[in-house]
Amino acid sequence: MNLEIKQVERIPFSVPFREVPARNMVRELPHWTLFEICRVTLQSGIVGFGETMQYYTWGTVSDAAVEKCIGCNAAELMWDDSLGAGLQMALFDAVGKANDVPVHRLLGAQHRDRCFLSWWDIDMPAEDWVLECRQAISEGYTAFKTKARPWFDLDHQCKVLCETLPPWFDLDLDFNSMLVDAPRASRLLPEIEKYSHVKLYETPLPQDDVRGNNIVRTKTNVAIAMHFGVPPIMTALKEEVCDGFVIGGGASKVVRDATLAAAANKPFFLQLVGTGITCAFAIHLGAVLSHARWPAVNCHQLYTHPMVKPAITVSNGLADVPEAPGLGVELDEETVERFRLPEMPPKPYPAPKLLLAIRWPSGASSYYTHTMQYWEDFTAGRLPLFPSGVYLESIPDDGSSEWRDLQERAQRAPVHTGSRAGG
Incomplete structure (x- = not known):
């Protein structure tokens, strides 16, 4: 099979948010609707696809990256994270299809045939959290990651939400370091753990505050997750600043970081953000990474359209790992054309006319x-x-x-x- 790359097409598009996310994302992340499809055609006629969330990604696709690929062997380039998210994803999809194997077979030995997924939302009033978790539960999810922010009364939010939840539904509260210092975090985090649904705190303090994070970890029985790499992994392990990690990035980085986490027997969740396209790729990664034990965050639930056929479905908090060649899903071409843009617009932030x-x-x-x-x-x-x-x-x-x-x-x-x- 000829794996030489013949053509790379890039298609900008904008997929709408659902109603509840839309009225909350507009404050901070209105640009999360903007994506670029990468469609790679091999000399053999095989076509692979991937996507980049243009203004929130570990790597955009440049003209130079596309030029680098033309005429080269897709299998030799697919591990190159510098190519950008959508192009790397498309190469894996194309190589998998060309070899009649699912992407996870290219990534490593399969560890699981179903992967844990979490519903995701930005900070919002408690009543909107209730609406979102109600939908998450109806769609088979058992976990919800959201943002804990100082402009909402967190205790009130948790009280209102938890009164509506079944006992088996878990919450992950991401502070993005907004507790600021250890004394404040040491007071608030134990107060919130009275809500038994709260199973994970993410980045309560700035991650480079090694001493502060070590102190905070001793003050709560809820597991603490931090983004892999800050502080350096050996410092994080030696100083015991967290219970596990958040891992994201390109395929090479993800596998490398996940291997180190597994060697230290630390669980993690994968965080690769996009529509159902990115979610499918992340599921293949989760299939081969032994310590991807916490529910992955892909944020594809934000959107009105999954952009793939069939859509990713969840039961008991788990999604089946696709076994068809490549990503194992088809690009929803009709919806891509419906939401296609003539060109990628500038980042639309801040949104106009907000007070x-x-x-x-x-x-x-x-x-x-x-x-x-x-x-x-x-x-x-x-x-x-x-x-x-x-x-x-x-x-x-x-x-x-x-x-x-x-x-x-x-x-x-x-x-x-x-x-x-x-x-």
């Missing part, structure tokens, strides 16, 4: 227009962290000059008031 209010329990309010504004204020110590009773809301444009004036002021700098100005 966001953080409501403090004291009665004061702080106004912003996108997440990165208040993220910086929280992490820099300019705002209270995780106070009881805090919440964030979006103030709709009522067409008034008052709304427009407040929104324009908040674009330039945060607006802090002692009352609920603006709604």
